[in-house]
Amino acid sequence: MSDDSARRDDDPVRDEDAVSADRAAADDRAAVDRAFAELVAGYHLTADRPDPPVWDRPEVDRRSGPGRTEDGHAAFDGSVFEPPRPLPEDPYPTAPAEPDRELRYDPGPPPPLPRPAWPVLVGWIGLGYAMLTVLLIAVRVPLPAWAAWAGVIGFIGGFGLLVSRLPRQRPPDAGDGAVL
DSSP states (O other): OOHHHHHHHHOHHHHHHHHHHHHHHHHHHHHHHHHHHHHHHTHHHHSOOOOOOOOOOOOOOTTSSTTBOTTSOBSOOSOSSSOOOOOOOOSSOOOOSSOOGGGSOOOOOOOOOOOOOHHHHHHHHHHHHHHHHHHHHHTTOOOOHHHHHHHHHHHHHHHHHHHHTSOSSOOTTOOSSOOO
8 A cells, every 4th residue: 555545545634525525415415305305296286277268158049059040940950851941151252263373483394304325224224124023023923044133134234334324523513402
C-alpha cells in the first residue's frame, strides 16, 4: 500500500466530504420521492373538469322533430300506398359545376418518350424474360433446362447491361430533388 492511499484513507477532510455528499444524495432522493408522492396523490385534482352545459332550450314540442314535417304531421303514417310528402328545400346549395378556365393550371401534353437505344432495349428484354421464367417456375410449369438457364443469363446480362449504361457522374445542375 502506498503512502498516497494511506493518506486518502486517513484524511478526515476527505471523509467529511464523502459523508456530506452521501447525505446530499440521500436528501435529494428523499425530496424527489416526496415530490413524486405529492404529484400522484393530487393527480385526480389537477384536471379541471368543465361544468356540465346548461341547455337553454324551450320545452320539447312533440309535434316537431325528427320524423315530422313542419306542420307537425308524421312524415310516415304507416300507409304504403300514400305518396310521400315533399321534402323541404335543400339547405345546402350545390357548387357551380365548372370552375373558371382562367384560374386552372393546364400543364399541356407531355413530350413524347424518346426511342430507347438497342442495348437498353435488349437489357429490358433480358430482365423481362427472367421475370417470366421465374413466374412460370413458380406456378409449376415444366420448362426445359436451357430455358431456365436462359432466364438466369437474361437476368444477369440485362441487369449488367442496364447498370453499365447509367451515367458515371451527375450533371452539375442536376439539383437534389424536386423543384417547386
